[in-house]
Amino acid sequence: xxxxxxxxxxxxxxxxxxxxxxxxxxxxxxxxxxxxxxxxxxxxxxxxxxxxxxxxxxxxxxxxxxxxxxxxxxxxxxxxxxxxxxxxxxxxxxxxxxxxxxxxxxxxxxxxxxxxxxxxxxxxxxxxxxxxxxxxxxxxxxxxxxxxxxxxxxxxxxxxxxxx
Amino acid sequence: xxxxxxxxxxxxxxxxxxxxxxxxxxxxxxxxxxxxxxxxxxxxxxxxxxxxxxxxxxxxxxxxxxxxxxxxxxxxxxxxxxxxxxxxxxxxxxxxxxxxxxxxxxxxxxxxxxxxxxxxxxxxxxxxxxxxxxxxxxxxxxxxxxxxxxxxxxxxxxxxxxxxxxxxxxxxxxxxxxxxxxxxxxxxxxxxxxxxxxxxxxxxxxxxxxxxxxxxxxxxxxxxxxxxxxxxxxxxxxxxxxxxxxxxxxxxxxxxxxxxxxxxxxxxxxxxxxxxxxxxxxxxxxxxxxxxxxxxxxxxxxxxxxxxxxxxxxxxxxxxxxxxxxxxxxxxxxxxxxxxx
Numbered sequence: 001x002x003x004x005x006x007x008x009x010x011x012x013x014x015x016x017x018x019x020x021x022x023x024x025x026x027x028x029x030x031x032x033x034x035x036x037x038x039x040x041x042x043x044x045x046x047x048x049x050x051x052x053x054x055x056x057x058x059x060x061x062x063x064x065x066x067x068x069x070x071x072x073x074x075x076x077x078x079x080x081x082x083x084x085x086x087x088x089x090x091x092x093x094x095x096x097x098x099x100x101x102x103x104x105x106x107x108x109x110x111x112x113x114x115x116x117x118x119x120x121x122x123x124x125x126x127x128x129x130x131x132x133x134x135x136x137x138x139x140x141x142x143x144x145x146x147x148x149x150x151x152x153x154x155x156x157x158x159x160x161x162x163x164x
Numbered sequence: 165x166x167x168x169x170x171x172x173x174x175x176x177x178x179x180x181x182x183x184x185x186x187x188x189x190x191x192x193x194x195x196x197x198x199x200x201x202x203x204x205x206x207x208x209x210x211x212x213x214x215x216x217x218x219x220x221x222x223x224x225x226x227x228x229x230x231x232x233x234x235x236x237x238x239x240x241x242x243x244x245x246x247x248x249x250x251x252x253x254x255x256x257x258x259x260x261x262x263x264x265x266x267x268x269x270x271x272x273x274x275x276x277x278x279x280x281x282x283x284x285x286x287x288x289x290x291x292x293x294x295x296x297x298x299x300x301x302x303x304x305x306x307x308x309x310x311x312x313x314x315x316x317x318x319x320x321x322x323x324x325x326x327x328x329x330x331x332x333x334x335x336x337x338x339x340x341x342x343x344x345x346x347x348x349x350x351x352x353x354x355x356x357x358x359x360x361x362x363x364x365x366x367x368x369x370x371x372x373x374x375x376x377x378x379x380x381x382x383x384x385x386x387x388x389x390x391x392x393x394x395x396x397x398x399x400x401x402x403x404x405x406x407x408x409x410x411x412x413x414x415x416x417x418x419x420x421x422x423x424x425x426x427x428x429x430x431x432x433x434x435x436x437x438x439x440x441x442x443x444x445x446x447x448x449x450x451x452x453x454x455x456x457x458x459x460x461x462x463x464x465x466x467x468x469x470x471x472x473x474x475x476x477x478x479x480x481x482x483x484x485x486x487x488x489x490x491x492x493x494x495x496x497x498x499x500x501x502x503x504x505x
Contacts, residue, residue, distance in 0.1 A: 026244075026247070026300060027247075030247070030297075033293070049278070049279050050279070050282070053279055053282035053283060053285075053286050054282075056286035056289065056290065057282065057285050057286045057289050057326075060286075060289065060290060061285075061286060061288075061289020061290055061292070061322070062289060062319065062322070065289070065292055065293070065296070065315060065318075065319060066319070068293075068296055068300075068315075069296070069312065069315045069316070069319075072296065072299075072300045072308065072311065072312065072315075073312060075308070126278070127279075127282075127339065
């Protein structure tokens, strides 16, 4: 499981970098799918099987499908690739890289183990545990999220309405 | 000398051998479904079908396979090379992968995981990429339209496919397919979960893109849809993946709604041979039930015309989704009421 974790994490890093530097929009999205799948593998090795399955079902299997769907429909050609290549210059990368470095440093200082290190994946998080947590201490968050989704649904219905 | 042969090692090797036997059996079944489909369609249309090669025409599949292997594997120069090759492999491997969760008998079945049904939904969600990428990478208008249709259809039908199956999960209290089979001892899920089953059948048809849900490759309007530009074995993989999908989805239907390897009706209560029928031949029951559903897929193709695209989409959102939600509500209420809450 340790080895699987490191392999999946390496693939995730590689795929995410490819998402940024790839100039073909569909290829970039496919790298993003690969990145999500390897993150799901990371979740799996850590014992969060339910989160891993949801990562694949929701992100890779539904949201990314819609992304690829839209990009496919736009049918961006060689012109877009040239444009992307021009935009991907070294000066354009400086500020985003700096911003990412600050974010990484923040995360690192928060997550860095202080004195003790606990091994992950010792406990399997079952769907039942997730459900009890969601409908127990996090009930308010679930309700708020559902209201947000309902608002999104109503808005999408309104935008897709036929005027006749 | 043989001290390295531990019981663990034997168990691991035996498990691998079993997995390979199941894989080969499943792929062979899928390949022979092509023959079965052609013969059954012929029977229902009052003609013979392929009956020349070998006894009953059984050699037809082998002849077709040899032919398709030796055909020129042509790739259109305007195609996106890597994705073009990736798509048929994805189609084939994902459909085969989904079969690992299906338990055939109490002892046979590749995987025994507590998340089986969720992993099936994950694989079904990823399977749409095969059609999408095939349609996009071909770089032709018919293929792209086929890919787009297929994506919209699959996303719509996946929404309530998961919801339709959650009733079964609530009843069994587990995502493990073995637990789900065990929970159906006595009463098969198809009776209490009839609404879930009604929603699941079109979703299962849509997952494998069979008639009447074969709009992505509707030949009268889209040539061959997403695999118009494919030839040789790459096309063969798309075609066989459809049949692998049928075997897999039929097996899953049996597991989820028809008691898996459980003997039907009163067969296990026949005096004398009841114990034998009920306990000793689980695979026969599983195979027989799966065969009925596989033949059902062919009958559907023979009997139903292809509906319009907008009719398919409104059937999903206006009928199947509400049915699945109502089923979920009723199942949850009944289970809670029985538990005394």
